[in-house]
Amino acid sequence: MAKQLHPTPNLDELEKGPWPSFVTGLKRLAKDKDYMVDVLGHLEHSYKTRKGYWKGGTVGVIGYGGGVIPRFTEIKNEKGEAVFKDAAEFHTIRIMPPPGMHYDTGTLRKFCDIWDQYGSGLIALHGQSGDIMLQGCTSENVQPAFDAINEMGFDMGGAGPAVRTSMSCVGAARCEQSCYDEAKAHKMVVNTFLDDIHRPALPYKFKFKFSGCGNDCMNAIHRADMAVIGTWRDNMRTDDELGKKWFAKHGMNELVNDVVSRCPTKALQIKDAKDVRKGGDISSVALDDTQCLEIDNKDCVRCMHCINVMTGALAPGKDKGASILIGGKSHLKIGSLMGTLVVPFMKLEKDEDYQQLVELAQTIIDFFAENALEHERTGEMIERIGLVNFLEGIGLDIDANMVTNPRMNPYVNTGDWDEEVAKIKAKKAAA
Template identity: 25%
Template sequence: MLRYPDRLGEISRSSYPTALYCEAVTGSRSPFGPEDPEVILPLPAGMGQRLAQRSDQWPWSVYLRVLPPAGGWMSAGLLEALADLVERRGAGLLHLACGGTWEIYTTPEEALALVGELNALGLDVGSTGDDLRCVVACAGPARCDEALVDAPALATYLARRFLDEQQYPALPRKCKPAVAGCGHDCVRAAHRDLALIGVKRPREGRGVTLVVGGKYGARSGGCPRPARVLVPFVPVAGEEDYRVVGDLWERFLDVWSRLAGNRERVGDFLDRLGRDRILREMGWDDRGDLA
């Protein structure tokens, strides 16, 4: 017997109505309506509403995006607490979303109380709309012998420093960040809007390369588009160097926010302004110093 988990088996063990899933696969149109941008909670980001044509079939119209611990690390205790939470206040289903967040489906009535319980567990929501999305990181040195920098540690520093940017949509467009511990790039950082990749240089030691402008999707010219190098090397020997990396992100986000065209994604912004102009605006002198 083939032993491989089945998404339909998991869905059918939750409160999610499998009839709705079947309708989505076989019907002539999706049973889900367009996303409702109406803000129904006092949360600027981290939630959305996906209504179904028949609300009696799909009461869990609210989705919450939980910002997870970087690197995908979670203890059994945290998993159990989340399982209990989605069972009591949600559809009994947790979705590890492609963007790196955990999506929880719940009702408008339960959503705010659910966020309160997430906060009590040390978790919060964010990463929707035109904000800095979840800072994705690879597994890092906790289990990988290739790690040149501690990607989850650096991503945690950045996620905490830029938490407002993840929770208050005020950027020109969405910006998907990532941190990879080495050039193997297990998190596809090289196709993200704003990313760091661990590198090692013979005389300079370990550090990161800052790449920007990668994207997938319909507006990327029909194929995945790789990010390009903005700053080839920033030394990162340990936690004491994270601040400079964060300063670089801050300056880049500031320049993009000031000079971007209408809803201009990072890759298009880079095409239009060019690397040299962006570095000048950032006050980066290319010798490794912020002016």
């Protein structure tokens, strides 16, 4: 039995209502732990005064420079003593989950046992970076808690100016729209940078995220410095049986309003079966015995909308891989930036293909480490130096897929135009 609870009239309000309550969970832990009694008191104080009271510091484990998020209370009495003394330290340990966030219950129970023993018993599944967040630990217990977790085969995540913990979608494990082995790419790329995860020494954070298709369930284009988005080069696959089934259920109005008219590049047309164009870039799916949906794959931008609506009837092609975008980040300091396409297509099938992805990631991290200013994200660096300098720095050829449109101002010296044209033509001829 723990000590008596502090009154928590504000937090008690968050036990009402149908959604699962984190406060009820905190109170359950506080039955046995003085630590959590004071964490509740600490949080209630924030609710009452509408301010936060944790400050950072330096806490870590042997051999690593990051991964622990230290928190020390700032609620002190006039003598400088912690008011909630049992919650004076409330550190979080970030742990990298398996790609796709799959678990067997034995593993989750082991995490619970370790965290009941050494920590608060509060675990966030998962943090916004994708970490298992073991929330609430004293400085003294950080090392033994991490030792026990590390013995399980799990490792510390990133924090600070480091390569961060990554996320990948469920992907190939359970999604027909997956265009590469997201888990394999995630594991291979991130495990290449363990030193940069565990010993923060980059200009600022660097995030990888892996989504299996353009639906980008990992929000990679917005959030990742390097976003790997699954796509395909050949024609969309189609299945007449599932096409007919879909059409029988949904009918012409939905086909027109929800599928054809929502195609961003007008690549879809409804045709009588006999009028469907023949040709290498055309695929079609039967709607009934006389009508088909025709897809001009040269116009398709792989946005995923029609495939989302008519899953199975339409599917990604077989020549699969990924598009790579660089430089996504959130507001501070210069405003939200989305990633910029720098590789329209990278085949991801054989081990060598994945190795090529790893090598590109290494080149980009090296360039970032050398060229970014302190506290500058990759996207901000590209904004400062220009995309062309970045591409030259990492050795990628320019491609018209990289722009929304060409330059809209004349403020550039094009004196070497002919040489550039000759260089590009020679390269194309040699390829």
